[in-house]
Amino acid sequence: MSSTKDDRILLSGNEAIARGAWEHGVRVATAYPGTPSTEILEAIAKYDGIYAQWSPNEKVALEVAIGASVVGGRAMASMKHVGVNVAADPLLTLAYTGVNAGLVLVSADDPGIHSSQNEQDNRFYGRFARIPVIEPSDSQECKDFMGAALHMSEDQDTVVILRSTTRISHSKSLVTVSSREERPLLPYSKDILKYVMVPGNALRRQPEVLSRHARIEAYVETSPLNRIEWGDRRIGVITAGIAYQYVKDAYPDVSVLKLGITYPLPVNLIREFAKGVETVVVIEELEPFLYENVLLTGVEAVHSGLPRVGELSAAKVQKALARLLGEEPEPVLTVPAKVPMRPPVMCPGCPHRSVFYVLQKMKLMVSGDIGCYTLGALPPLSALDIFMSMGASIGMALGMEKADPASASRTVAVIGDSTFLHSGVTGLMDMVYNKSRGTVIILDNGTVAMTGHQDHPATGVTAQGEETRITAIEDVAAGVGVRRITVLDPFDIKNLEKVLREELKAEEVSVIIARSPCVLTEPSDAEPLMVSADVCKGCKLCARIGCPAISWMDDHPVIDQSLCGGCSLCANLCPFDAISVDFPTVEE
């Protein structure tokens, strides 16, 4: 963050959301890391006067934020789109209770699936739960709309979803900043009918939720977050979020209804806009959420022809609008060159590599999970059979065993330390309770690595850098009733294979904790390795571990000295001892 002459600073959408929460008096901010949402909590944890924490998962994060709001402190929970599924249970009932102090749930969606397992469009949660959804279009709006969302939450007695997308969260643009507005705790008074959702009370809340919704529908008609920009009246574009930027880039002069609140829609404003233009079109990324809701207002919007999957761009929007205007789209004369893919890979020296090497060598069925180790799915390791959602590896492995009991002796569930604490613990409890003989490998590298090395309950450090008590993973496993627990060094592949053979045979649940720190947080001081071309027979065994430091020159491997982490996995595999730290020269 660095300032210009006029005090505008360049912030990512995530940094601006954090800034907005801080400026508007949020007391408690919670999150579980997940791309593209992670940097919101990281940024907010650096501000004074605000409490910020990582929770073990998104459900707990939202519950902590609910508690803060109910006793009168403004609160925010941030998470990636699929994280909202984890938090959906409290969210859908929070929609009944409403709030005390302002409470905002930030959902960072991932159109284009840059770093996720699906492309779900979380605007539907607004309609599902009957709660407002606010969508900023750049970093300034991320900051301003966070303030508006908190205000609206308090005014309308509802949680508000602030929905971002990857291009909003991870793009930087200029933001005018202010100072923090301290807000005293709002008074709390016990209100069973509002906060205790036993069936009778929940039933009584329903009419209140519906009348609240009617009030919000009136409120959005006059909200400054929705605005008409009159221009060329041949076409009127209804748009929101990042799509607004693409529309302005492609056709700066068309008439635009820019929606800052995308649920519920301002029905009268939409009708007024439609009257002022010849043709109404909706330009939105992902599902036809706005389009269908606009049709419900009776306005006969035409379909943009844009796809409902993947990201939009100015060029795609230009093409769609040109078609509607009967103009020629700007031609694109260039075509992508046909080149080899460069998929992401585990880092040189990564402790996960040796585990996946052993799993594929033993031809085991592998139920995978979410983290850097998901990269074990890619060639040449190609070690995963299934991968679904956070913590799912253990339950799925149990299901395989229950349908095909013989499979247990050749199946493992593989899960990371943070993912295990997020939602793998309950799967492991299920294995113990239901008499599984399954084998679970916990890859413990002591950090949430994929999202950029955040702390979690087993690291002993909080989001704001304070030391804290450690939830030890082996104690958790023992606590849910696992008796066979082995902690080992994943780089010792002979031992790993031996332990795996024993545990796969065992008649009860086994947990193997493969413990070695992430090579990025704790780089090894081991010397980089070299290949002796004289000794090497060119068998290519070392090419099967998927190490990016090893490339091939003629018939022999070459190890890039600047990349090699000295982990010695390749050297330990080499049947000819052709890889070593150094080879004696002839003179010696």
Next chain:
Amino acid sequence: MTDSRPVNILIVGVGGQGTILAGKVLSQVAVLSGRDVKFSEIHGMAQRGGSVVTQVRVGERVWSPTIDPGTADFMLAFEQLEALRWSHMMRPDGVIVMSITTIDPMPVITGAAEYPLGIPDRLSESAHVITIDAADYALQAGNPKSANVALLGRVARMMPFSRDLWEQALSETIPARHLAVNRKAFELGWNAL
């Protein structure tokens, strides 16, 4: 940069090469010049040795944070194959400043694909290409990790920002303990042929 069209700059490379820092310095120099700027990058899985691209747009008013095919004015390429991968993004008169560095992707390492040959010549068919040995300049500057800033120095002198503004952006973006090495790398790049 007086017309209404923003200048589009792509920074491409392999996760871990320092593309994001180069983008930060470039964005900061644009901010200091009083222009509008947008900067877009992708975090997460691609960072692990995958193909990465940072997009920077600078102008009087910038709307979209991303650059469309056929519209990039400049490309800073930290690796040859990545320059070729993103070459369709360039406008016909665009400038590619490319490090001669090559890094084999996994399909090449495993033998499933071959690394393309003659990349500088192929790029020259449709763009103005400048190749530099950024890694060597980085070694001369005193730290192999400063190759990104050496590459930035080479493209910087073709852009409408003063040398002083670049120096200010470097000192505001790079931690003090690494500044001297990076200023040296920048200067070597600036003076490169």
